[in-house]
Amino acid sequence: MELKGKRVLVVGLGRSGLAAALFLRRQGAQVTVSDMRSAKALELEIPMLLEEGIAVEAGGHGLLTFRRQDLLVLSPGVPLDTPEIRQVRAFGQQIVGEVELASRFLKGRTLAITGSNGKTTTTTLCGAILAASGVPTVVGGNIGVPVVALTDASRDEGWNVLEISSFQLETIDTFRPEIAVLLNITPDHLDRHGSFEKYREAKERIFANQTAADFLVLNADDDVTHRAAARAQSQVFWFSRKRVVRQGAFVHEGVVMFRATESGPAEPVLPVAAIPLKGVHNLENVLAAVVATRLAGVPAEVIHATVSSFQAVEHRLEFVADVRGVAYYNDSKATNVDAAAKAVSSFPAGVHLILGGKDKDSDYRALLPLIRERVRAVYTIGAAAAKIESHLDVLREQAGAIPVVRADTLERAVALASESATPGETVLLAPACSSFDQFRDYEQRGERFKDLVRALPLATAQAPVETSDLEATRQGS
Known part of the structure; x- marks a missing residue:
């Protein structure tokens, strides 16, 4: 792919968009970036881009900006069905993603x-x-x-x-x-x-x-x-x-x-x-x-x-701390229902489960069998809280009802779970949702959870998770 002198528009200035813009400029392209966020929201990125000779369009996408390009590079967060993208596709302009761009080099x-x-x-x-x-x-x-x-x-x-x-x-x-x-x-x-x-x-x-x-x-x-x-x-x-x-x-x-x-x-x-x-x-x-x-x-x-010798990746069923005999696990990367189910199934019982965030048109009723079997209480947070509660409402009607508690924020969920959990039980962040309602990404959500846990009274220092008995876990699932 020859890029020198080509007019290239990078749409979306996330992590990959920023990297793509800088790469394209090094290849000699005339680069413009366009992002829906305001100049204020991009105040850290804009000076760096301007210093590299990259033009910046903030606060929306201009149709003329899109039309005046030889190539468009889309960030993963930009859907293909936006009006601007639909129009340039109709005119036959070349559109690739950051992965496709990189694969050529x-x-x-x-x-x-x-x-x-x-x-x-x-x-x-x-x-x-x-x-x-x-x-x-x-x-x-x-x-x-x-x-x-x-x-x-x-x-x-x-x-x-x-x-x-x-x-x-x-x-x-x-x-x-x-x-x-x-x-x-x-x-x-x-x-x-x-x-x-x-x-x-x-x-x-x-x-x-x-x-x-x-x-x-x-x-x-x-x-x-x-x-x-x-x-x-x-x-x-x-x-x-x-x-x-x-x-x-x-x-x-x-x-x-x-x-x-x-x-x-x-x-x-x-x-x-x-x-x-x-x-x-x-x-x-x-x-x-x-x-x-x-x-x-x-x-x-x-x-x-x-x-x-391999240890769990950060934010993926990551042990955080033991607080008064209660184990805290961070699975902030569990951003869909199936991932949350797999996280819950890793524990035999006594789970205090934190669910919620930005809904992705998910069906949380799929979690009901596991919650009945292994969860002591559910704490809902974020924009999806009401939907999750409606899907789990049947839990309140059964004998020995499992509490579904509206916590709204991660801070309150950790506080409520820490008050309710008893020694031998587990507090698990496995949200089944994306993080974009209250956090920048799942990593920021996971870091916040870990900070909250480590601030609890009598929290022990983080230690490596011991090798688990997978056969026992398998029988329990």
């Missing part, structure tokens, strides 16, 4: 991971395994570091390990990972995509450009991803915690196994008991990482050593 091979849940843990783990094998490795994407910011560090002999969201996949064109991983697909972002079918189609774009020389890793236990195999042109490998698969990773007699070919033997990789991450969903993440990194050529012993 990345060196080396790419391992890309998507799914409704587990993306960040699996991406981080794959990156750690590849790095431990001695291969030059960069990690980024939806995980925090924009893909375009990885281009300079990427190497011809290395791997680019990328977490990719459905928003990012909407705007790819030629992006083609040598290894694609589709962990699971459950309802999420329906407010953006409009339907589950559209969301599924966006997720499956991760393997749309693959060929027979590439690999696709799918979850054999997820009905939706299982059906995706029929639409793949690449070589399909599976992972499963419930059954033996023809080729891929599975669990046999308490050991994670990997089979490279349908007719070949299965090799042991590591015992399930050696996995330090809590919850059966993390067993699935490990299985996916085993398949992906074995396909990338990493020896089983390197995978074993790396997984055994």
Whole structure:
């Protein structure tokens, strides 16, 4: 892609938009950025952009600004159905996303991971395994570091390990990972995509450009991803915690196994008991990482050593502190119902659950069986509080009713939960919602939760989570 002298508009000045604008300018493009936020809201970014010779349009999008460009680069947070984007598409202007832009300049091979849940843990783990094998490795994407910011560090002999969201996949064109991983697909972002079918189609774009020389890793236990195999042109490998698969990773007699070919033997990789991450969903993440990194050529012993020492990623079922015998866990990244369900299922009982935030057209009734079985009380926060309460209203009508308490804010939820929880119980932030009603992002929400917990009287210092008994957790779920 030749960019020198081209007029390029970057739409949306989030983390990836800012990185894209600076990258484009370094490539010699004439860059303008356009954002709906006011100049006041962008007061930190604007001086930096102007200093680099980048023009800034704040407080709205001008149609003429959009029309006067050779190329548009969309940030993931910008929907394709905005009036301005619809108009420039009708005129045939080229539109790409930041991932597509970056893919034209990345060196080396790419391992890309998507799914409704587990993306960040699996991406981080794959990156750690590849790095431990001695291969030059960069990690980024939806995980925090924009893909375009990885281009300079990427190497011809290395791997680019990328977490990719459905928003990012909407705007790819030629992006083609040598290894694609589709962990699971459950309802999420329906407010953006409009339907589950559209969301599924966006997720499956991760393997749309693959060929027979590439690999696709799918979850054999997820009905939706299982059906995706029929639409793949690449070589399909599976992972499963419930059954033996023809080729891929599975669990046999308490050991994670990997089979490279349908007719070949299965090799042991590591015992399930050696996995330090809590919850059966993390067993699935490990299985996916085993398949992906074995396909990338990493020896089983390197995978074993790396997984055994791997700790939970921040904001993903992260142990925060023990306060008077009550354990506090931060799963702020549980931004949809399925992720919240997996978080709750990681604990046998006695959970004080904090739910709420910005609704994504979700159905919270799916949480009812787990709440009845394992939750002592629910505390609702944010814009979705009333909807969540209406979906869980049946809890108040049953014998031994489970309290559903309107807390409104995270501060009050932590205070109420800390007053009610007794030794041996757990306070869990697993919101099942995005954070954008009260926080900048899920990371800020998680940090606030951790600050509140550590400020509680008699809070002990944070310590690493001990290796969990996954078999006991599995029986409890």
